[in-house]
Amino acid sequence: MDWTALGLSGRLAITTVLILLPGALLLARWLAHTRFRGKAWIEGLLALPLVLPPTVLGYYLLLGMGNASALGQAFSWLTGTPLAFSFSGLLLASVLVNIPFAVQPMQRAFEGIAQDVLEASACCGMTPLQSLLRVELPLAWPGILGAAVMTFAHTLGEFGVVLMVGGSIPGETRTVAIAIYDRVQAFDTAAAGRMSALLLAICLLTIVVSYVLTAHMGRRRG
Amino acid sequence: MSLPPTWAAAVAEQGLQVRIEQAGPPGLQARFDCARGEVLAVIGPSGGGKTSLLRALAGVLTPASGCIRFDGQPWLDTAAGINLKPRDRSVGWVAQHYGLFPHLSAEHNVMCAMLHRALPERRARAQELLARLRLEGLAKRRPAELSGGQQQRVAVARALARNPRLLLLDEPFSAVDRATRRELYREIQELQRAQETTVVLVTHDLREARMLGSLLAVMDQGRILQVGARTEVSAHPSSVRVAEILDTPNLFSARVLACDLAAGSALLQWESLRIEARAAPWVRPDMTLGWTIPPGRLRLAAAGSNAGNTIDCVVEDVRPESDPVDVRLRCAAASDWLRLQTPAPVWHQEGKPPGASVRIEIPQDDIRLIADTAPEP
Numbered sequence: 001m002d003w004t005a006l007g008l009s010g011r012l013a014i015t016t017v018l019i020l021l022p023g024a025l026l027l028a029r030w031l032a033h034t035r036f037r038g039k040a041w042i043e044g045l046l047a048l049p050l051v052l053p054p055t056v057l058g059y060y061l062l063l064g065m066g067n068a069s070a071l072g073q074a075f076s077w078l079t080g081t082p083l084a085f086s087f088s089g090l091l092l093a094s095v096l097v098n099i100p101f102a103v104q105p106m107q108r109a110f111e112g113i114a115q116d117v118l119e120a121s122a123c124c125g126m127t128p129l130q131s132l133l134r135v136e137l138p139l140a141w142p143g144i145l146g147a148a149v150m151t152f153a154h155t156l157g158e159f160g161v162v163l164m165v166g167g168s169i170p171g172e173t174r175t176v177a178i179a180i181y182d183r184v185q186a187f188d189t190a191a192a193g194r195m196s197a198l199l200l201a202i203c204l205l206t207i208v209v210s211y212v213l214t215a216h217m218g219r220r221r222g
Numbered sequence: 223m224s225l226p227p228t229w230a231a232a233v234a235e236q237g238l239q240v241r242i243e244q245a246g247p248p249g250l251q252a253r254f255d256c257a258r259g260e261v262l263a264v265i266g267p268s269g270g271g272k273t274s275l276l277r278a279l280a281g282v283l284t285p286a287s288g289c290i291r292f293d294g295q296p297w298l299d300t301a302a303g304i305n306l307k308p309r310d311r312s313v314g315w316v317a318q319h320y321g322l323f324p325h326l327s328a329e330h331n332v333m334c335a336m337l338h339r340a341l342p343e344r345r346a347r348a349q350e351l352l353a354r355l356r357l358e359g360l361a362k363r364r365p366a367e368l369s370g371g372q373q374q375r376v377a378v379a380r381a382l383a384r385n386p387r388l389l390l391l392d393e394p395f396s397a398v399d400r401a402t403r404r405e406l407y408r409e410i411q412e413l414q415r416a417q418e419t420t421v422v423l424v425t426h427d428l429r430e431a432r433m434l435g436s437l438l439a440v441m442d443q444g445r446i447l448q449v450g451a452r453t454e455v456s457a458h459p460s461s462v463r464v465a466e467i468l469d470t471p472n473l474f475s476a477r478v479l480a481c482d483l484a485a486g487s488a489l490l491q492w493e494s495l496r497i498e499a500r501a502a503p504w505v506r507p508d509m510t511l512g513w514t515i516p517p518g519r520l521r522l523a524a525a526g527s528n529a530g531n532t533i534d535c536v537v538e539d540v541r542p543e544s545d546p547v548d549v550r551l552r553c554a555a556a557s558d559w560l561r562l563q564t565p566a567p568v569w570h571q572e573g574k575p576p577g578a579s580v581r582i583e584i585p586q587d588d589i590r591l592i593a594d595t596a597p598e599p
Binding site for chain 2: 114116119120123135
């Protein structure tokens, strides 16, 4: 069992959720409540990671983070280390790849709040912030929880993009998914089996807990 | 509605003044004034724009052009770029589907409308309102645990919580039982008297509109066709469509064969019958118009009588137990039905059983002529 890889995967997943969720929440709310020309293009762009092969996505991310890119050069100038093949680069890639997993469940949740409930909150004298905190967030909570769980679980299991952008540097970019691949390549099927089973259990547990919490909230709301 | 200049000035200072227009969707055209403390009942068919009107007043829908003023303060003035947010309009709104916050208890739903007050004050006021609306003991329940009527009462309590100057009610009594409805009627009337709250009430129920509204507005296809004092609008619909919406009995279509404005008389062709009526100043030969006569003004004529407008009918249906007796008649020479109301003693003496022929007199002085189309507001 590669505990370092497991720890790195956990750190990457939690950090991705923490960084991605607040921005994705505001983006999802904006998309849910706003109609404008070209909205389908923006939604399509955000959903691209769902349909693009991870290698294609990883290739473009690698180009964008490499030393030849403006971003890569700026990062290197600021930190003295390259962005590609680093944990920071991996984190950036993970945040971008997970945008649809975070935005879509929350957008659907905000869209599901009845129009008359939103209008009632405005007529009750609530400011937009009060309406968000007291009405919208509690009602969209299952969607927010779903977004967090999907992002977390997807990050744990991400393989193609991680391999393209991060490679397999122990303690830096080798996640548990990469470690499993390495073990299989080395014919160490026992270790690969143990890590696969653990990853499966963690993902299953995470999703079941989110379902239970969502059902519990649904019962409380009636 | 044209108002006397002094009243119009008073409305501008103390009340609601609405002049809004929008091509749509949703199409909206409304011009009316409502003095402070008045109840304006808006009536019209489904999809007629009633809810859009309330949304515009509340500030959740911004019409393309126009202005809304309350007590002289502009809430909306598209020309001047003024559009107050709903929270700045002092509005209480009971939406058609209540709009209750499903995750909060009844008490917290009401408290949410008073976030500007201290917590103990909020709680006390919420409990007082819930008690007034006979919701004691249900304060901790969420909307899903309440009946439709109870949810409506919570919505009314929430709308009242901010002591609004303008109360907007979108069919608020449609799902409540008769006792609760009476209670809510009393509550609205009390509020109107005590706080001089102006109320705009949207309803499908004509009886409710006539009982609660001091003013009546008739709306169709996003446009207010007529607005005015309840009795005035009921007695003098401005168009056939208004009369239809107000369910005016004995409403028929006719063509003007001839009219003598100097003598004040008109001859109408009503299907194969000719009817004489008093001519209104706007009546012209060959125009199509509506005519109506109140059921209580029709008279039973002696058999063979040819005085004035007399027509032959067949009795279709009688409700002899009511007083006045309500009789449904089929015209022998026209495909329309007539409704006659006559005092019970008269009917019992002169009336006929269903299937029998009767001769009916339509007094020309009681015929009201109604323009086919509504005049521009």
